[in-house]
Amino acid sequence: MSKLLKGKPVAQALLAHATELTAQSRAKPCVAMVRVGDDSAALGYQRSASKVLQQVGIEVQPVELDQQTNLSQLKQTIERLNHAPEITAILILEPLPASLPAAQVQELLDPAKDIDGNTRVNLGRSVSPRPEDLVPLTAAAVLALLDFYQIELRGARVTLVGDSLTVGRPLANLLLDRSATLTVCDSSTTDLAAATRGADIVITATGQLDLLTAEMVAADAIVIDVGTNYDAAGKLRGDVDFAAVSQKVRAITPVPGGIGAVTTALLAERTAQILSRAERD
Ligand SMILES: Nc1nc(=O)c2c([nH]1)NC[C@@H]1CN(c3ccc(C(=O)N[C@@H](CCC(=O)O)C(=O)O)cc3)C=[N+]21
Numbered sequence: 149m150s151k152l153l154k155g156k157p158v159a160q161a162l163l164a165h166a167t168e169l170t171a172q173s174r175a176k177p178c179v180a181m182v183r184v185g186d187d188s189a190a191l192g193y194q195r196s197a198s199k200v201l202q203q204v205g206i207e208v209q210p211v212e213l214d215q216q217t218n219l220s221q222l223k224q225t226i227e228r229l230n231h232a233p234e235i236t237a238i239l240i241l242e243p244l245p246a247s248l249p250a251a252q253v254q255e256l257l258d259p260a261k262d263i264d265g266n267t268r269v270n271l272g273r274s275v276s277p278r279p280e281d282l283v284p285l286t287a288a289a290v291l292a293l294l295d296f297y298q299i300e301l302r303g304a305r306v307t308l309v310g311d312s313l314t315v316g317r318p319l320a321n322l323l324l325d326r327s328a329t330l331t332v333c334d335s336s337t338t339d340l341a342a343a344t345r346g347a348d349i350v351i352t353a354t355g356q357l358d359l360l361t362a363e364m365v366a367a368d369a370i371v372i373d374v375g376t377n378y379d380a381a382g383k384l385r386g387d388v389d390f391a392a393v394s395q396k397v398r399a400i401t402p403v404p405g406g407i408g409a410v411t412t413a414l415l416a417e418r419t420a421q422i423l424s425r426a427e428r429d
Pocket residue numbers: 189190192193196197239240241242243264285286376384403404405406407408409411412
């Protein structure tokens with residue numbers, strides 16, 4: 149049985165900092181959460197993120213729009229939030245309806261309020277990140293967890309499975325910035341198992357249930373599961389066949405209770421930081 153790399157203790161440290169900053173601020177930070185339609189992944193994230201934000205004293209303003217909302221209507225809403233002084237940060241929940249191009253919609257955000265780090269400006273900052281940058285949030289959560297458990301990246305053979313614009317690409321940048329020896333795989337990779345077997349650290353961010361099986365990993369590997377999928381029974385599961393892989397490897401993140409918990413805590417810490425910096429400057 150491997151060591152469990154739990155997200156909870158990582159999240160606790162981030163949430164304690166968020167609580168402290170929020171208590172010191174004159175105004176109350178507020179996150180606008182924009183949801184279009186009723187997708188279950190968007191709803192699930194809205195629910196867990198709202199709970200965590202409110203726990204540390206951050207207000208949440210849900211902005212719930214009809215499934216039929218068009219791009220120009222959504223643009224109006226986002227521009228209003230960009231200019232609203234009481235809104236500290238804006239999160240546009242994905243997936244959006246197919247009629248709305250997600251990358252184009254995220255690009256409407258003021259990069260200074262783009263808490264999830266989806267605008268091209270914030271994506272670009274992942275190439276050479278500074279501590280105050282809003283680099284893509286889930287990618288930053290992976291680094292926060294690796295750092296908390298003092299997992300060395302310099303010279304480590306890291307195989308990243310998944311090259312999405314929201315997670316894989318920025319995460320690749322953050323890993324390269326730490327001098328990892330990086331392999332990036334996607335759905336076109338011809339021999340995925342060869343790439344994962346040779347890795348000291350395997351990171352999955354694909355949205356494919358049970359993509360990573362025990363035969364695909366070395367016994368001394370560290371496995372980081374960024375996936376959030378729902379199985380046939382409606383249970384939250386990652387990309388990794390956890391039952392089998394956790395019997396074999398050195399260390400592994402659980403789902404739930406792994407990267408997801410760090411992501412929501414980092415969301416809270418960042419929001420508190422935006423307001424506290426604005427009040428200081
Ligand atoms: N613009 C945008 N950015 C996202 O980052 C984004 C998104 N849209 N849409 C949906 C997916 C999914 N996602 C999750 C993050 C944390 C948990 C999370 O907090 N999970 C907890 C438990 C939650 C539970 O038990 O339901 C855990 O893993 O321990 C779940 C899912 C972010 N996503």
